[in-house]
Amino acid sequence: MAAEVPGVEPERQLAGGVSRLDVAEIAALTGQSGRQGRPTLVGVEGFGGAGKTVFARRLGQLLGSFHLVHLDDFIVPGVVSNEDKTDFDRGQLARRVLEPARRGELREYQTLTDSAGGSGTWVSVPQVRHLIVEGVSAYHPELRHYYHHRIWVDAPMTVARERARQRDLRRGIYDRDLWDAWERSEISYKAKYLPHLRCDIVYDNTVESANLRCVDE
Structure with a gap:
């Protein structure tokens, strides 16, 4: 659905009915349609390191009643990242969560794998x-129809890559070769599937917002 937000300046109204909004405006828009028991579904995409997780948590906090699902919980072990992102099992995400x-x-769903690569864990959903x-x-086009809102977290690859590098260095897990391959696959995915155009909202996270920094990663 297109994001039609009264009072948004023309320069923030993009082609195809897409609006460039801040996090409070996004919360106000998405908060209009949710109801207990049959939730509004919000999909959030962006490059690795763009700030998707932090943004999603902050959006959820502003909405007040939310549950956050991470696509990383549906990674297929051993599959190399590619332009079609088949390293994520979107079919299982649809069957276990979205449908x-x-x-x-x-009420609950099982992740595909746990953090150690073993059998998935069960997650309760309030x-x-x-x-x-x-x-x-x-x-992705396979899943697009499930969502009420689709949000692209916008940050250039150079910015996203550096954030990801700093994050992984803090965790002691940075692998340059892995990120080189990941970067190529993400750029190819964006060029092929145009998620930045197939959204209804763009959140500009080129300069990380102070509104998001208060949220723990």
């Missing part, structure tokens, strides 16, 4: 008004 959520029947799904290919 029951649209029916108002989502009764919430908003379900936010964040990750690269979250609203």
Whole structure:
């Protein structure tokens, strides 16, 4: 659905009915449609390092009643990242999360793998008004129809890559070769599937907003 926001300046109204909004405006827009038991589904995409997770958490905090799903919980072990992002099992995401959520029947779901690469863990989902799904290919064409809102977190690859590098260095897990391959696949994915144009809202996170820094990563 296109984001029609009264009072938004013309320069923030992009082609195709897409609006460039700040996080408070996005919360006001998405908060209009959620209801307990049958949540509004919000898909959040952007490059790795663009700030998707932090943005999604902050948006959820502003909405007040939300559950956050990470596409990283549906990574297929051993599959190399590519332009189609088949390293994510979107079919399982749809069957385990999106379809029951649209029916108002989502109470729990099993992730594809745990953090150690073993059998997935079960995640309980409270009764919430908003379900936010964040990750690269979250609203891939296979999944686009499930969402009420689709948000592109915009940051240039150079900015996103440096953020990801700093994050991984803090965790002691930075692998330059892995990120080189990941960068190529993300640029190819964006060029092929145009997620920055297939959204209804763009959030500009080129300069990380002070409104997001208060949220723990």
